[in-house]
Amino acid sequence: GQQVQQSPASLVLQEGENAELQCNFSSTATQLQWFYQSPGGSLVSLLSNPSGTKHTGRLTSTTVTKERRSSLHISSSQTTDSGTYLCAIDRSGSWQLIFGSGTQLTVMP
Amino acid sequence: DMKVTQMPRYLIKRMGENVLLECGQDMSHETMYWYRQDPGLGLQLIYISYDVDSNSEGDIPKGYRVSRKKREHFSLILDSAKTNQTSVYFCASSYRGGQNTLYFGAGTRLSVL
Numbered sequence: 001g002q003q004v005q006q007s008p009a010s011l012v013l014q015e016g017e018n019a020e021l022q023c024n025f026s027s028t029a030t031q032l033q034w035f036y037q038s039p040g041g042s043l044v045s046l047l048s049n050p051s052g053t054k055h056t057g058r059l060t061s062t063t064v065t066k067e068r069r070s071s072l073h074i075s076s077s078q079t080t081d082s083g084t085y086l087c088a089i090d091r092s093g094s095w096q097l098i099f100g101s102g103t104q105l106t107v108m109p
Numbered sequence: 110d111m112k113v114t115q116m117p118r119y120l121i122k123r124m125g126e127n128v129l130l131e132c133g134q135d136m137s138h139e140t141m142y143w144y145r146q147d148p149g150l151g152l153q154l155i156y157i158s159y160d161v162d163s164n165s166e167g168d169i170p171k172g173y174r175v176s177r178k179k180r181e182h183f184s185l186i187l188d189s190a191k192t193n194q195t196s197v198y199f200c201a202s203s204y205r206g207g208q209n210t211l212y213f214g215a216g217t218r219l220s221v222l
Binding site: 033035041043044045088094095096097099100101102 | 140142144149150151152153154157159167168199201203205210211212213214215216
């Protein structure tokens with residue numbers, strides 16, 4: 001079945017540095033969403049990017065569908081960016097989103 | 110107001126007791142989901158509901174059942190809870206199909222002793 005692998009599992013940065021998060025998936029997807037989960041909190045959708053490049057604020061996502069990978073770039077990281085970033089794709093032919101295990105980002109002051 | 114509300118937020122039950130987790134949304138979303146989240150396993154889909162009385166199993170439905178009698182309300186039921194059902198449970202909703210955003214509730218932290 002569809003699998004989602006995220007890397008790195010954890011990442012520690014100094015404030016102001018850029019972060020690059022990766023998501024690889026095992027078969028083609030028509031939906032791809034990136035989510036943010038605050039420590040001990042709920043999930044918030046950051047952006048939906050099934051193909052191409054999309055920007056919102058300090059976030060840039062690039063998805064190469066035929067290579068089954070997506071990245072999330074966070075520029076000029078802030079301490080408030082700390083948390084877990086999850087990638088989710090759809091199970092083919094359905095609206096069921098399958099999640100990766102996430103990248104835990106820690107931004108130090 | 111675009112909100113998914115989960116009740117209760119925290120719950121402690123004994124093994125063998127029945128558990129009811131409730132979820133409501135105010136966006137008239139057709140599709141609703143129940144996930145559980147465990148350390149190292151990410152979010153796992155338990156059930157998905159496409160509309161009233163139109164529910165499908167996800168990846169880990171065993172030990173759970175759901176009820177959706179109104180579009181805005183989706184319940185997760187654990188009959189005779191087990192200790193391995195200790196987890197954080199998230200409800201989510203979205204419009205049907207396409208690239209529609211999932212909106213998540215705050216989660217219910219369930220401990221089964």
